[in-house]
Amino acid sequence: MNKELRRKKRYQAEKRFQLYGIIAISLALFFVGLLVFKVFSDGTSAFSRTMIKLDVTFDANKLGITNVNDKDEVDNADYYTLIYEEFIKSYPFSNREEEKQIIKLLSPDYEFEAKNYFLKNKDQLNKTVTLLLTASDDFDQLHKGNFPRDIPEDRRRLSNYQLKIYDQFLKDGKVEKIFNNYLFSKGDSRDPELAGFGGAILGSLFTILICLLISFPIALAAAVYLEEFAPKNKLTDLIEININNLAAVPSIVFGLLGLGILLNVFELPRSTPLVGGIALSLMTLPRIIIPARASLKAVPPSIREGALAMGASKVQTVFHHVVPLAMPGTLSGTIIGLAQALGETAPLLLIGMVAFVVELPGSPMDPSASLPVQVYLWSESAERGFVEKTSATIMMLLGFLIVMNSLAVYARQKFEKKWN
């Protein structure tokens, strides 16, 4: 009987042990799910933008335009007053305070939106058209249902009066949601409804491009040297130890390197993708060398021996036969290394890529942000509009990473030869 009991206990222990493993895996999977769910549930609303319809007459007198073809006049016309006066008419107000509250429902850029519309449709002079103007962040968030309405007025961003206007607008069909093209085409802004990650995407692209241009050739050459040419001596050992250690150095140290050497000694321009790319390329270097060496090593010696037997020189053997065969593995390692560099933030913070940049960067020498830095910058802002923008930026970043990693897997599976 005692034996029976012990066996039962042992089997229970076995079951329990398995259960621990399953719990651990489910917990890890749960975290993945939670992260993805949180980002998507917060971020999807950022891809739409709330607009308010407004009937406007482009009155030549009010705008001060005498000749539509005079570029100067059209450029400097008073769109601000036109829209302002038209918009406050859309709801009755009794004092200056309420007037202010009405105009605050519009994003401060309405002047330029009206101007841009008019520049494209100059024939609309003295005609009445329905304009779609970007709503302010608070209005936008209210319409998307991110602001609760039933809390006391002093804790809300919108007053009771503004809520009444919103309800009226909604009833009149003046509110419309459109696709948020600003998100992709604009740089940073203090107003969430006008902010976009277009500048950050360009900055990231430039950074990754610089990183690729520097790290890939050097890493490939270093891997080829170490795997094919290096004699077994102290120097080679030193290089190998260095590479293995560099792969594990915290990324922020590369930021310090960039700050101390690239900015202070070489006086390269601050906050630019050029410096960011160089700093990241130093970080990526060992992360490409290691997989590149592994795939060079995987090429069987018979290939080399065959080439040498046909009279090829050592360099010819390596560059005509070994390197092309090792290319799929090397490329997939490079893509994975670049994907890590794309998500890296800390080194970029130290070399000053945290600047508030409104304009889109035109070259790697212009100050700019990058996608992960944009996430950091916006997550520090209090406005609710920036929370959804941050999540949208994360979605974009994760999208890029998924594409790059699948590309790496594809490159490996499709082109890599199996030697058996």
Add this chain to the structure above:
Amino acid sequence: MNLVLFLFILLFSVSLYFFSKSRIGYFASSKQFKLKALPKYYAYYLSLWCALPALIILVSWNILEPAIIKNLIFSKIQTDSLKAISKDELNLIYQKIKAYYTGNFSGQLDESIKLGAEQYKRLLSVAASSKVVVFLSAIILFSGLALRNISNNVHAREGVEKIIRIILFTSSVAAILTTVGIIFSLLFESIKFFTTINFFDFIFGTSWSPQKAFVSDASAELTTAQLKELSEAFGAIPLFAGTAFIAFIAMCVAVPIGLFSGIYFAEYASTNVRKFGKPIIEILAGVPTVVYGFFAALTVGPFFRILGESLGLEVSSESALAAGLVMGVMIIPFVSSLTDDVVNAVPQSLRDGSYAVGATKSETIKKVVFPAALPGIVGSILLAVSRAIGETMIVVMAAGLAANLTINPLESTTTVTTQIVMILVGDQEFTSAKTQAAFALGLTLFAATLVLNFIALRVVKKYREQYE
């Protein structure tokens, strides 16, 4: 300017390649020698000799030019003014001159700065024109040399291969150069820091308040009282404690979950579970750390605060617990895949022996496989620890800035990496002890991770050898 020169040399050498490839035959017969290699090697030889020296000159010129111009301006200022000027003042004047030259100067305009800017402009134009001259003459000189070598009947393929080998070797030295660069940039500022602040005050001091360093004027001589105050402002123990504490919390999350899931994947999981489960968990490793930071700061932190409030506990919204927990989640795949590898490397014969004497699977794992895999697991945990202490974004966004010396996970603590970022983001003054302190912190971080990695790699390697 540089771009034009670069494109020029690129175009020139490529056209030289094609030109010489088609003409080398005639050239050889007119000089009456036989080609020893394929014509394309002669073409490579020529264009490499034409492009490489010119490129090296271009790069090193660009690296050296600012420093030389700076020194020339310094000596000019020094000779113009009658009294001696300190290095910091010289730097300041130089910055002003540059700002005036680029046109974004604001503030009091000095006559001497205008003059300096004119000289700066002159120097720049001299440098630019002499750069072009040197660049072009290098191209002519080295292509001429190469041509002479060819007519002396050099073996072109061997020459080209020699150059290729040198390029390959130089690239592999880049790794050493990077390490040297890191050590140099960290040491340079740290040594300046340790001349004002005693090394032991830094390592063993218990109060961290670097903002005090701005109270005193950096350029003035410090009095003893100020020095004492400064030395008390840079005690790094709270930072070390905070870093270790958050890393500890992270390991409390990552080690059990990572270990159990790694063992499950290696020993129990069916092929399908492995095939789908592993990549999904490894997504966690690919997510950028700034995303975890966002998650910790906006979801986990507030969640703990609300939870704490409902239990009547005071929880800071930037708590060590939130940062540590999220960091732990980040490290899970790291521990789990390393454990998986290590457990898989344990020879099957050990398991078979254990089953043969009647042990259940879990008993085999606990009593045989795990002890055999222990060194490898310890190594992988050490690697995970080194990642945890070097991790930056999560703690910057979620762990807080106040240097509390505390072991209460609900309070906010700060870490080494957080302080580096906080000190160095924005404008810095390189003469201030505060800025230099960031580099000293960076040096300690670098040293700590280096030692941890070194031990971990040793342990893992030893373990591997044991079963090979």
